[in-house]
Amino acid sequence: MSIIKSPPSPTHILGGARFTSLATPSRGSNETAIWQVEIEPGTPATPHSLSREEVFVVLDGKASVRIGGKAGIAAKGDAIVVPSDTEFELTNEGDDMLRLMCCFPVGGQARVGDKAFTPPWAE
Template sequence: MPVIAAPPAPTHELPGARFTALATPSRGSTDTSVWRVEIDPTTPATPHQVTREEVFVVLDGTARVRIGGAEHIAGPGASIVVPPGVPFELAAAGDAPMRALCVLPVGGQAQLPGGEPFTPPWAQ
């Protein structure tokens, strides 16, 4: 399937965050999952790690990211590269929502502290 139409609305919602699956195995891709995330400015970051490299490209707003204990700020157009097995957190910085495009290889999983790895539903 060479063209996958974008959904008209977010496909998954959590308190303060919305995820829109764009290209995922359930939508027709085989090797790469891509989704858009929007995080409200008052939403606290969720510490976790991933089993495969994950890349975020900030589209709007400003991201505050902590990777392996080091904090960084990323604005529109910046890429955030999260290595596998390294704790990280992502949140909006400032007063506006942060929107980013996210890319994770199919089979990549997230893991909350003390939990088992799982595939986020927006990446399936």
């Protein structure tokens, strides 16, 4: 059994988004990376795709989601499933902080334009 203690503060900050790595290879997981992301209201989305499926669970707030050109709203308790190789974007739909839990297979990569990389909060 492994218990990985939560870091005392976000581990990565990118614009109006704060990422907190919870279970990642650098923190002790082998197959699944899990992190929390907090997105400030008004933070613009970065359209991107992923080499593997990613699942988000909305913890607080409302997310405006566009996956493969289809739009929707996800609220507290909803799960968002992003298929691999499908462009998506996610923004904060409300006036309060949007908090999500994210699950992504270790080794998966994000793609923005022609650039593929492992998100640092998933390493």
